[in-house]
Amino acid sequence: MFVEYTWLVPLIPLLCFVIVGFLGKKTPEGGGYIAITGAALSCVISALVAYEFFTSAAYHDPGFVTDQVVWFSLPGGYTLHFGYYIDSLACLMMLFASFISTLIFVYSKGYMHEQGVKKRRYYAEVSLFLTGMLGLAVSSNFMEMFVFWEIMGLCSYLLIGFWSFNHPEGDDAADNAASAAKKAFLVTRLGDVSLMAGLFVLLYTFGNLDYVGIFNPHALALADPNMIILASLLIFGGVIGKSAQFPLLDWLPDAMAGPTTVSALIHAATMVKAGVYLVARCYPLFTQDPAIMLFVALIGGITAFFAATMALNNMNIKRVLAYSTLSQLGYMFLALGAGGYLMALGFKNGDHHLVIAGAAGYTAGCLHMANHAFFKALLFLGSGSVIHAVGTEDMRLMGGLRKKMKITSAAMLLGSLSIAGFPFFSGFWSKELILETVMHAGDYGTEGYLFSILWVLGIVTAFMTAFYMFRMWYMTFGGKPRHASEHCHGESPASMTAPLLILSIFAVGFGFTILFGFDSLISIGADSTHNLVVGGGEAKGFEYFTDIFESIYTYVTVALVLIAISIAYVMYNKRAFDPAKFSGEGKSVLYTALTKRWWFPQLYNQIGWKLGYGVARGVDFVDRQIIDGTVNGLSAAVAGGGEILSKGQDGDVRSYTGVVIAGIVALFIVVLAIFWYMGGI
Amino acid sequence: MIPIEAFLIFAAILFAIGAYGVLVKSNTIVVLMCIELMLNAANINFIVFSAFTTDVVGQVFVIMTITVAAAEVAVGIAILLNAYKTKGTIEADGLASMRW
Known part of the structure; x- marks a missing residue:
């Protein structure tokens, strides 16, 4: 009886997000109590759902409970769903994410106490963050999972940059919260593109994106093994971005620019755990x-x-x-x-x-x-x-x-x-x-x-x-x-x-x-x-x-x-x-390598500048010179041609008549020539 | 019997005179008259072919052409009258304001 209400688990923090977002200024602590209550309610419902699931017959066979409604259909017979999929893993994720988030929100009440009006923004965003994680945990298919996955990406960007106005100095991600947020967003985006490509491959291979449709032995046996490998690697690419694994690991240390509570949220309850969850979820595929x-x-x-x-x-x-x-x-x-x-x-x-x-x-x-x-x-x-x-x-x-x-x-x-x-x-x-x-x-x-x-x-x-x-x-x-x-x-x-x-x-x-x-x-x-x-x-x-x-x-x-x-x-x-003796007063090569983070930030910047800027320059060239050039050239030719031809319009009736008669004569001569060439009339 | 070529050559000469007049005369009244000449050259051709092929359609066309020509002259002279009122001249060289 509780499992049917699983959708409440992500919905309650979402409601908190809306309420705090609109009415936060009028409530005490900038909506902090609402956010705490919402997270606690989610935690209680998660616990009830988990308890019911573990004591039900479905836990032993088939091992999961799922229900979904049609979200939208695509041409070609593809139908995407929206629903919940509860198994032990989803229960574990729901429970620890909502429980730890509740504690972090309570802690935020003390930690963010002096933030004044910005508290409203903070509590609204962390509630949405929690929605993303809980929604991800209970999603019944890859498409729905991807939506919540992206919600988390957005919230991480907003929260890492929470203090962006307090740190205006410097342009580097290490000392500027806005740059750190941007870096986190862009680096994880690289993974998300890979994940999305993986979903396309899955949709192409299996014809649907439902967990029940993909993780079943018949479908897996029928599918092309190469496509499975491709989809798995692409999905894991998304995981590498989200969970900050090698080589996309450098955004996470810079994400420390956000409030400590946000770091706790990102590192413990949400965000980076989504990648681990996805690998665990895709075990039948991988x-x-x-x-x-x-x-x-x-x-x-x-x-x-x-x-x-x-x-x-x-x-x-x-x-x-x-x-x-x-x-x-x-x-x-x-x-x-x-x-x-x-x-x-x-x-x-x-x-x-x-x-x-x-x-x-x-x-x-x-x-x-x-x-x-x-x-x-x-x-x-x-x-x-x-x-x-x-x-x-x-x-x-x-x-x-x-x-x-x-x-x-x-x-x-x-x-x-x-x-x-x-x-x-x-x-x-x-x-x-x-x-x-x-x-x-x-x-x-x-x-x-x-x-x-x-x-x-x-x-x-x-x-x-x-x-x-x-x-x-x-x-x-x-x-x-x-x-x-x-x-x-x-x-x-x-x-x-x-x-x-x-x-x-x-x-x-x-x-x-x-x-x-x-x-x-x-x-x-x-x-x-x-x-x-x-x-x-x-x-x-x-x-x-x-x-x-x-x-x-x-x-x-x-x-x-x-x-x-x-x-x-x-x-x-x-x-x-x-300790300074070990590091040669902080000058040894190894010490420098570690403080420079094995030169990962430089590598990112080099790739970003050389590759990104090069591509941008190339695209700019194509846009300005080739596309604009073609369009501008055409219009210049038309305008110039018109300019030249308009000189012939001198306003004198007799010259017009002359042109008409000359034209007729010329036509006549051409017709005659053709008849002569064809051999007689 | 007069051969058909004579009529056609006569019509062609008439047409050429009309075209020449349109090209060289600067008085627009004369130009209008020259246009009439060209029209009548075409009418003669219609009549000639109609007579030589005993087909009356050509003569019907001539009557229609004369009607249209009458209307054309009426409109043309009205335009010239107004041009004279506004510009003070009916010389073709003086009526060249509608250019680029």
Whole structure:
């Protein structure tokens, strides 16, 4: 009875957007309470829908509930629908997106308190943002998904540029919010074009865009395999843009120009998670060929590694977190890719064990996505609390805040332990499962050795993650107070610390759900009709516990994490030796490479200028010289010809008569000549 | 019997005189008269062919042409009268204001 009302989940934030947008000025807190209530209502309805779905018969067979109405028809027999598609994955997305958004909105009440009339704009936009994410999660087909996907792109642009008027100096995306917003919009747009092309290929191949129509074994078996590969790669191109993966990863650090709450929203609950969701959603499609999944895993692994390196020496508290998001998203794609690779190989060779092993990767990726949502929301909100208190984002000016901000520092510590993968914190479980799956994938197939390389990248990334997170924590909260900390006016208000406490609980404990049936809810497997559906798997429960702790590699990772934390402690808390010695006073090549973000911004600018400007110049030339030239030339010829011919019109009747008679005579002569030529009259 | 060529040559000479007059005369009254000459040259051709082929359609055409010519002269002289009132001349050289 609740599942039929799933459409309320995205509709309520949309209504909030309209109400706050039009009436926000007349309501207290610029419509903040309306936005909070809307998000909370969505969360409650999501929970009811999820509860009903998991207890219904449909959960076991066929594994989803869907209903849709005709949206519009296209010539050629294509019909596009609008509706909902509820399965375990959609439930998971709805739940954590609406829950975390509610907490972020509550937090915003304190954080955005001094924004005055701009609060109306803020709350309207974040409500629309939430609509985009929830709509995406419950969409029943690719077209509807794409609409919500674009709504999120728009909202990210609006919110990243929220403070555009406060930072007028500089034209670079790094120090100008308007440029950062533009960069985010344009870079993700590149991916969106690819996604749209993918949808066209899907529509051409399958004749519809419905999940039920595409993700069924008959349709997939009938479709042209090359078209499936093409569509998958194009769709993954959209994911690369949205989830900021290599090589489109550079917009996300610049997106830090927006308010911290928006960063939390983008990184934890919405936007970048949409890409992970889409890959998880398209598993039946992507597993048609191991090469697609190998590509997904490679992109994920490379992003995880590169993003982690860039976080190592960054001085901005929010940017460190931004890079860690990139890195963790890379882990998710690595997990989904490795799992999908095993699964695709399993389908190809008819090996059922590989399919089950692949499902573990899927579970790991989704668990990491949910875990990451909690601890990254916690970390961003914590950093927002710090920024709110000290008034700067530069960690060199912080330090020693542990005593002044007890709740924030404790919450951030829990979040850092979780993301670093400290044993028994939630990040630990998902990270170990991911690395285990990647290790496993290395043993199969001809390209398996690539996964072994990715595994090495994965544990190096785990080491770096622990290091930079604790570097951040010690620089902010440990050591002696520096310039900005001395002016700190103590802990943030309760509306900001309460969400931190709630998120701390989830950041610590959500990983344990893997021991209590998370893997049965969020797994993927073929049902009786060989249909790949999410959910309904067997729960391994505490077997994971033994699995993880019997493996020698777990201890390797844990040891690396502990070493990284100790190094960070010695370097940044005790200050036993100066970090500057490592970097050659900030002049070594590696240090420069990292601060210059491996020259990605330059690369973008070069491509943007050289390629974009070149193309623009070419187009300009064609437009001005060839098209305009043709038109102008024609008109000049007509005008000039008229000018010349008009000279003959001298107003003298007799010359006109002369021309007429001369014409007649000439005609007569021509006719005669023709008759003579033809041989007589 | 007078051969048909004689009539045709006579009509052609008449037409040529008319055309010459239109081309060289500057007095528009004379030009109008020359146009009448050309019309009548055509009429003679009609009559001649009608007589030589015993087909009366040609003679019917001549009557129509004379009617049209009468109307044309009436309109033409009215135009010249007005031109004289406004311009003070009926010389073709003086009536050249409708040019580009």
